[in-house]
Amino acid sequence: MSKAITIAEAQRYDAHTINEIGIPALVLMERAALATFNNLLNDDFDLSRVIVVAATGNNGGDGIAVARLLHIRGIDVEIYLLGDPAKATPQTAQQLKIANYYHIPFTTDLNHVVNATLIVDAIFGVGLSRNISGKFADAINAINAADAKTVSIDVPSGINADTGEVMGVAVVADSTTTMAYNKIGLLTITGKQHSGTVHIADIGIYAQDHLEHAR
Ligand SMILES: NC(=O)C1=CN([C@@H]2O[C@H](COP(=O)(O)OP(=O)(O)OC[C@H]3O[C@@H](n4cnc5c(N)ncnc54)[C@H](O)[C@@H]3O)[C@@H](O)[C@H]2O)[C@H](O)CC1
Numbered sequence: 376m377s378k379a380i381t382i383a384e385a386q387r388y389d390a391h392t393i394n395e396i397g398i399p400a401l402v403l404m405e406r407a408a409l410a411t412f413n414n415l416l417n418d419d420f421d422l423s424r425v426i427v428v429a430a431t432g433n434n435g436g437d438g439i440a441v442a443r444l445l446h447i448r449g450i451d452v453e454i455y456l457l458g459d460p461a462k463a464t465p466q467t468a469q470q471l472k473i474a475n476y477y478h479i480p481f482t483t484d485l486n487h488v489v490n491a492t493l494i495v496d497a498i499f500g501v502g503l504s505r506n507i508s509g510k511f512a513d514a515i516n517a518i519n520a521a522d523a524k525t526v527s528i529d530v531p532s533g534i535n536a537d538t539g540e541v542m543g544v545a546v547v548a549d550s551t552t553t554m555a556y557n558k559i560g561l562l563t564i565t566g567k568q569h570s571g572t573v574h575i576a577d578i579g580i581y582a583q584d585h586l587e588h589a590r
């Protein structure tokens with residue numbers, strides 16, 4: 376079985392890749408988005424009306440970049456944005472700027488989530504730190520009430536990636552594209568029930584960089 380990591384390890388490997396190796400965070404985000412995009416195409420989903428539900432952390436940034444990749448190919452895609460864009464991470468703020476350049480439509484109508492043919496869940500990844508309530512919970516309930524298939528980015532939003540615990544409410548995905556390594560919480564019974572088919576995406580983040588053949 377392939378390696379699975381904790382939230383702390385994911386965060387440490389990300390930081391090492393960005394700060395010590397020097398691969399820019401936006402490059403990693405683009406690779407995360409491309410990997411997710413490829414899985415959307417390969418898994419043969421109905422892409423007639425796609426909605427990306429994104430928050431303003433880096434998980435949301437991955438999702439906004441996926442929306443752009445779809446939009447550029449002529450696919451009907453909208454973004455349902457949760458949280459305050461003024462508080463977005465630098466990478467996610469940049470993704471929002473690019474999305475605006477391409478005039479990707481934003482919606483504030485949860486009915487568009489319910490009526491989509493495919494939902495991309497980019498609300499929370501390994502940064503989830505407390506129980507989910509309010510608008511975030513409403514969006515997750517709408518995702519789960521929709522007939523559409525759902526693809527989660529990195530972690531089904533609401534699942535604690537260390538324990539598999541549901542943090543109040545959690546997305547039930549058909550497929551999850553998780554970055555670099557599987558997460559130990561996704562191997563628990565609840566984790567598996569919520570993540571569906573897990574695709575592990577190589578985005579250039581490795582647990583060890585002292586591979587002799589790599590340097
Ligand atoms: N770091 C990288 O280089 C890469 C990360 N990738 C993706 O980024 C996420 C992790 O991003 P991060 O910004 O650390 O966290 P999240 O987006 O998961 O969310 C954090 C955000 O949400 C707030 N928050 C936490 N819990 C709650 C809650 N219950 N209700 C409301 N708000 C909440 C928190 O305060 C933060 O503001 C990772 O999973 C990847 O998807 C890329 O893969 C590229 C490389």
Ligand SMILES: [K+]
Binds near residue numbers: 434499527528531
């Ligand atoms: K997610």
